[in-house]
Amino acid sequence: MSTYKVLGLMSGTSLDGLDIAYCHIWEEDNKWNFSIKNTAEIDYSDEMREYLKNAIHLSEEDHDQLHKDYGIWLGQQSKLFIDELEEEVDFIASHGHTSHHRPEEGVTFQLGDGQLLANTSGKQVVCDFRTKDVSLKGQGAPLVPIGDKLLFHEYDFCLNLGGISNISFDKDGERIAYDIGLANMPLNYITHKMGLAYDADGKIARSGKLDNSLLQKLNSLKYYTLPYPKSTGYEWFTSEIVPLIEASKSSNEDLLHTFIHHNCEQIALSVRKYKNNSTSNSKLLATGGGALNQFFIDTLQSKLGISIEVVVPNKTLIAYKEALVFALMGVLRLEGKTNVLKSVTGATSDSCSGEVFFPIKD
Known part of the structure; x- marks a missing residue:
């Protein structure tokens, strides 16, 4: 060894x-x-x-x-x-x-x-x-699911809350993963306009109110209707999301509040769609910067319900899971083993x- x-x-x-x-x-x-x-x-x-x-x-x-x-x-x-x-x-x-x-x-x-x-x-x-x-002919993303499969197999779902949200899970013996949509990118965009690096613990967002009109527009975005495999990024954010933020008359507090509700609704839809139909409870591992936002996690747990437990690990794993997985991918590359899964990216073969x-x- x-x-x-x-x-x-x-x-x-x-x-x-x-x-x-x-x-x-x-x-x-x-x-x-x-x-x-x-x-x-x-x-x-x-x-x-x-x-x-x-x-x-x-x-x-x-x-x-x-x-x-x-x-x-x-x-x-x-x-x-x-x-x-x-x-x-x-x-x-x-x-x-x-x-x-x-x-x-x-x-x-x-x-x-x-x-x-x-x-x-x-x-x-x-x-x-x-x-x-x-x-x-793959999406080239997300890549982290190989780490979820090999290092965190005890969880039913692995959710990463970085700039965007992505999820991975096993379905019919294959690892499935895709970018759900938004996570921290709009939150950081709004807080930067406020002169803040981020909203610590989601306290500002928690103080806001829901903008139902904006929520409806966000939930109606075409990306959410696309089947997996799918991935998104900064281009989508700047073309589809930023104009909605800039056109909104809501306060920054209300914008942050609304975006967290939107993010969590889309995540909950994805998880419930693929949850095992058995009566047993499921575990979801939440990592990435968004897992440090207590209002984000509380809202997500509320929307998922009691049958799906949101597990937030120690802060080191929250913050550095992606760096860890790329270290693993490097090891697999040097060993000549598969480190990108076609079931995740939609490519013609594993690679x-x-x-x-x-x-x-x-």
Whole structure:
């Protein structure tokens, strides 16, 4: 039994910053195990956040430069973390930051040049986990369900509340997963207008009132009627959601309140649709930044009812589960094992995805 010592890097659509998780990952008795040993969250500067946020609008030349700059930055942050860690690191598994995701056009792009990340950090790198799946006519997302299947199989549902919400579960012996819709992205958009990074514990949202007109418009969005496999991202948010926020006459408190109710209604619809019809209770694991929002969790539990228990784990797992899963995906890539599931993405086949880079010295 060999233990992989991996640095998992994750940057999500909410643009909160870079998550780094130093993980030990090993397989024993045909089961994968993990231990998160150390973590860090590196906040983006305002300049970096704007740079990443507007990447979709950059010219090809400027986008390529950002890809390189961000790869170097990831390498610098990784090296600082490793130097402080003073422990052995076998390799880095990096999600990068998604700038373009239009799988129906065969397009997906994760910023963070793997070769420059390797050169700067001095470590082997596995990255670009989405492109191969998209080339196989898949959605290239969500990717985390392989981790749900291998590391968190005791839960009936695994829900991630990042910038967007996604869910995974077993159905007829296959892992099913898809992006439900919104989570923190609209909440952060509204709080940033208020000069706040986020709504701590959902206290501001809890104080608001429901805007039924806005709720109806949100619930009527076409995306929710699409069958899985499906994925969404920042493009959908800016084109469909931002205009509704900007056109609303509601207070920020009411907007936050309404969006949490909307998010939870859509999540509850998805969960109840696929819940086992047996009388036994189900368990739903909730992770991602939204799981730290108590009003979000309370509202979700209320809409799911007593037969589905929302389980919120420790804060380390809440915040770093995605970084952990990308570390696992890196391990699977180096072992030549499946790390992207066609049942999740709709691709023509399962795949062992990710590009591998070794540091090159000048």
